Amino acid sequence: SREIRLAARPVGEPRPSDFTLAEVAVGEPQAGEVLVRNDWMSVDPYMRGRMNDVKSYTPPFKLGAALDGAAVGTVIASESADVPVGATVLHGAGWREHAVLPAGHVRIVDTSIAPAQAYLGALGMVGLTAYAGLVRIAPVEKGDVVFVSGAAGAVGILAGRIARHLGASRVIGSAGGPDKARRLVEEFGYDAAIDYRAGDLAEQLAAAAPDGIDVYFDNVGGDHLQAALGALNTNGRVALCGAISVYNAAGPVPGPNNLGLAIGKRLSLRGFIVTDHQDLATEYAQLAAGWLADGSLKYSETVVDGIDNAVDAFLGLLRGANTGKMLVRLNAS
Numbered sequence: 001s002r003e004i005r006l007a008a009r010p011v012g013e014p015r016p017s018d019f020t021l022a023e024v025a026v027g028e029p030q031a032g033e034v035l036v037r038n039d040w041m042s043v044d045p046y047m048r049g050r051m052n053d054v055k056s057y058t059p060p061f062k063l064g065a066a067l068d069g070a071a072v073g074t075v076i077a078s079e080s081a082d083v084p085v086g087a088t089v090l091h092g093a094g095w096r097e098h099a100v101l102p103a104g105h106v107r108i109v110d111t112s113i114a115p116a117q118a119y120l121g122a123l124g125m126v127g128l129t130a131y132a133g134l135v136r137i138a139p140v141e142k143g144d145v146v147f148v149s150g151a152a153g154a155v156g157i158l159a160g161r162i163a164r165h166l167g168a169s170r171v172i173g174s175a176g177g178p179d180k181a182r183r184l185v186e187e188f189g190y191d192a193a194i195d196y197r198a199g200d201l202a203e204q205l206a207a208a209a210p211d212g213i214d215v216y217f218d219n220v221g222g223d224h225l226q227a228a229l230g231a232l233n234t235n236g237r238v239a240l241c242g243a244i245s246v247y248n249a250a251g252p253v254p255g256p257n258n259l260g261l262a263i264g265k266r267l268s269l270r271g272f273i274v275t276d277h278q279d280l281a282t283e284y285a286q287l288a289a290g291w292l293a294d295g296s297l298k299y300s301e302t303v304v305d306g307i308d309n310a311v312d313a314f315l316g317l318l319r320g321a322n323t324g325k326m327l328v329r330l331n332a333s
């Protein structure tokens with residue numbers, strides 16, 4: 001069985017040499033434990049932050065040890081009456097092909113609603129992030145114009161769909177490149193799309209939102225936040241979800257130069273971490289199951305095969321190689 005370890009703390013953009021693929025023995029479950037064969041693992045932008053040796057809301061990865069993160073797999077041996085062999089489970093021991101875990105650390109998921117890997121995306125933290133951001137952090141009101149950055153990513157595609165369900169009158173998304181911009185409108189239900197690489201962001205946003213925006217769901221930070229501050233209407237709301245444009249920065253980066261607009265416009269800007277909003281999980285799971293069933297919460301995935309390609313999947317995610325959720329399919333025996 002194989003696992004990926006952090007070999008060196010990346011400086012700036014991570015390099016393949018910052019990681020190693022190690023061969024390890026498959027463990028045996030003891031009383032109360034299960035052995036899981038991981039079928040899918042998630043790569044997520046927040047993992048970049050955990051590669052730095054800094055205090056944050058999640059502890060840093062340890063040098064020389066396996067990385068971790070969300071995964072779904074199949075129980076292949078069990079010493080727990082609660083979690084039988086054959087169950088599909090969600091847990092936190094990704095970046096490895098097999099994991100021995102206490103039964104209490106895995107959650108059995110219902111694959112009759114959606115395929116197992118959806119619990120790493122639309123039916124998991126990714127979906128809850130989009131939902132919490134738009135119902136609690138920057139609540140969407142009926143008739144609002146909503147702008148989402150990183151709109152062709154995992155959270156962004158769902159945020160666009162959810163904004164519509166919450167009554168937005170117009171949903172605008174930004175993404176890198178003409179192909180993603182086209183897909184935002186043709187496939188992912190956005191009313192208008194901005195290719196942020198194609199020209200001035202503020203001008204493009206003004207053209208897409210002639211009456212301004214009421215809610216901004218920020219996945220990107222930096223230039224996108226600055227453009228949104230310019231476009232926001234009085235009493236506008238901003239959900240500060242991520243700032244991927246600065247995750248690889250080796251030092252402090254300048255903030256938006258127009259934050260003063262927040263005063264006269266009476267804006268609310270609020271950061272959040274999805275794990276603090278678990279109380280919305282049941283409500284969201286019920287809504288999402290219904291929306292998946294009626295086809296109104298279509299999502300998208302980019303799949304990379306094999307643990308030996310997991311590092312490439314992660315590096316690709318930071319550069320925009322994905323549309324929708326970036327996933328690694330493990331195919332371990």
Ligand code: NDP
Binds near residue numbers: 044242243273
């Ligand atoms: P995505 O699927 O959106 O993947 C990351 C995307 O970021 C890439 O596809 C790329 O798309 C885009 N990107 C990379 N560099 C830049 C740049 N310089 N400027 C603009 N876009 C860039 O990832 P997720 O959906 O998983 O996460 C989206 C955001 O949400 C991240 O910032 C993440 O940290 C945050 N997040 C926050 C959570 C919370 O609790 N607050 C929970 C989960 C996610 P493109 O080709 O368009 O550039």
